[in-house]
Amino acid sequence: MVEHLVGNLLAESKSIKQNINQIIDQVSAASEVITGPRAPLKKFEDKAKAHVDKVGVNRGRPLFYPYIGTGAGRGPYVELEDGSVKIDLINGIGIHILGHSHPSVLRASIQAATSDIVMQGNLQPNKEYSVLGEKLIQLGSKNSRLKHAWLTTSGSMAGENALKACRQYKSPAKMIIAMKNAFAGRSMMMAEITDNENYTVGLPKYNEVLRVPFYNKNDPKSSEKSLEIFKSHVAKHEGDISCFCFEPMQGEGGYNSAPREFFLPLLDFCKEKGIPVWADEVQTFCRTGEFFAFETLGIGEYVDVCTVAKTLQAGATLFTEELNPKPGLVSGTFAGSSVALASGIAILNELENGYMGKDGKVSQVHNMFVDMLNELNESSCRGLLRDAGGMGLMVAATPLDGSKEKMIALLRTLYKNGLMTFGCGKGPFRLRFLLPAILNKSDVEVCKKIIEKSVLELT
Numbered sequence: 386m387v388e389h390l391v392g393n394l395l396a397e398s399k400s401i402k403q404n405i406n407q408i409i410d411q412v413s414a415a416s417e418v419i420t421g422p423r424a425p426l427k428k429f430e431d432k433a434k435a436h437v438d439k440v441g442v443n444r445g446r447p448l449f450y451p452y453i454g455t456g457a458g459r460g461p462y463v464e465l466e467d468g469s470v471k472i473d474l475i476n477g478i479g480i481h482i483l484g485h486s487h488p489s490v491l492r493a494s495i496q497a498a499t500s501d502i503v504m505q506g507n508l509q510p511n512k513e514y515s516v517l518g519e520k521l522i523q524l525g526s527k528n529s530r531l532k533h534a535w536l537t538t539s540g541s542m543a544g545e546n547a548l549k550a551c552r553q554y555k556s557p558a559k560m561i562i563a564m565k566n567a568f569a570g571r572s573m574m575m576a577e578i579t580d581n582e583n584y585t586v587g588l589p590k591y592n593e594v595l596r597v598p599f600y601n602k603n604d605p606k607s608s609e610k611s612l613e614i615f616k617s618h619v620a621k622h623e624g625d626i627s628c629f630c631f632e633p634m635q636g637e638g639g640y641n642s643a644p645r646e647f648f649l650p651l652l653d654f655c656k657e658k659g660i661p662v663w664a665d666e667v668q669t670f671c672r673t674g675e676f677f678a679f680e681t682l683g684i685g686e687y688v689d690v691c692t693v694a695k696t697l698q699a700g701a702t703l704f705t706e707e708l709n710p711k712p713g714l715v716s717g718t719f720a721g722s723s724v725a726l727a728s729g730i731a732i733l734n735e736l737e738n739g740y741m742g743k744d745g746k747v748s749q750v751h752n753m754f755v756d757m758l759n760e761l762n763e764s765s766c767r768g769l770l771r772d773a774g775g776m777g778l779m780v781a782a783t784p785l786d787g788s789k790e791k792m793i794a795l796l797r798t799l800y801k802n803g804l805m806t807f808g809c810g811k812g813p814f815r816l817r818f819l820l821p822a823i824l825n826k827s828d829v830e831v832c833k834k835i836i837e838k839s840v841l842e843l844t
């Protein structure tokens with residue numbers, strides 16, 4: 386007689402849990418020395434440089450930063466093979482929202498690594514697949530009509546699935562309305578939706594995307610103009626519009642945000658015309674003060690399809706009942722690794738405890754960081770860190786003269802001085818931060834000193 390399932394016994398085993406706790410304690414104890422930024426150490430530098438060079442040769446293109454992590458990190462700090470420690474304000478471009486070596490994430494990862502398989506698939510899922518899908522629906526359906534979640538392995542693939550769902554629903558319509566400066570990913574079609582010619586050099590143009598300007602806070606007629614252009618596209622392509630795709634806050638395109646009032650007329654018009662609305666939340670997911678930026682903006686009722694990734698440790702496409710694709714349209718071998726899916730669940734569970742809402746930690750981190758940038762812009766770095774802002778953990782400022790050269794020079798100087806971040810936009814070129822939600826006041830002070838030093842070094 387089988388009384389218990391082995392998988393359940395393993396998942397609930399006290400001794401496995403004790404062992405896992407011991408590992409986590411060991412990792413924490415060993416990592417205690419990672420307390421703040423540190424310059425590279427002579428004795429590790431040569432070997433690390435050779436390693437970085439080899440990676441560049443192997444992949445056919447050098448790394449942007451001479452960065453190879455050792456696998457150790459603590460909160461916002463990460464240790465590199467050259468012996469340096471950086472304060473990490475880019476987090477794998479938005480993957481490590483809880484920083485490095487967060488105990489809840491470690492615990493979930495190690496437990497999941499005891500399961501029988503590494504990669505889970507859409508044919509043979511394990512329980513993490515089900516729990517993560519259910520969690521997404523629970524969070525996503527609170528303030529929207531979203532009902533289903535299909536897991537995949539990247540934001541781009543989630544986007545492909547979203548587009549397929551919209552096009553099938555509106556078949557045979559093919560045109561996509563997207564924003565100027567949009568970023569949707571790197572697959573062939575997502576690169577086409579992305580408004581950056583540098584990312585499609587040498588590729589054929591499919592001419593299936595119609596552009597609408599994003600909100601411009603300096604133009605009082607910005608909303609009217611966008612609506613007018615939107616309407617003219619629809620009039621010209623009546624019956625051939627498959628969807629409206631937008632980022633509730635633009636990421637790569639320059640960290641541009643817009644008020645609810647900008648989106649409402651566009652969304653009302655979509656509703657009137659029966660155009661499916663696809664919110665690309667690959668970057669905004671969990672970052673704007675609510676789990677979904679459509680909640681922060683109060684536009685959830687309009688959303689038919691929503692894509693998420695990064696923070697999730699996987700990709701997912703959420704859709705309403707009507708937009709649920711017919712069998713055969715979306716599938717694929719991989720749904721994600723057991724460790725990734727379990728970590729995604731742990732991260733969402735953790736973020737439910739005090740991070741969201743008006744006074745949640747996301748909003749506190751935002752305020753501390755933006756205040757710090759503004760303070761610098763008004764004092765020692767006068768006028769050299771302009772327009773600091775964004776939403777929640779997505780913060781940017783326009784540094785120096787806003788040119789690409791200066792922005793990149795600043796990134797490299799920050800890196801040298803112990804702070805890692807990245808750029809966005811394409812004129813002005815902006816300094817962008819994907820802040821970890823665990824950043825505290827003293828970490829922000831560390832950032833302030835490095836940013837100030839780096840900006841002044843360049844002037």
Ligand SMILES: Cc1ncc(COP(=O)(O)O)c(C=O)c1O
Binds near residue numbers: 541544571667668
């Ligand atoms: C808004 C948005 N959509 C889609 C993507 C593509 O996601 P991935 O890089 O996981 O394919 C990104 C990635 O940066 C993004 O920011």
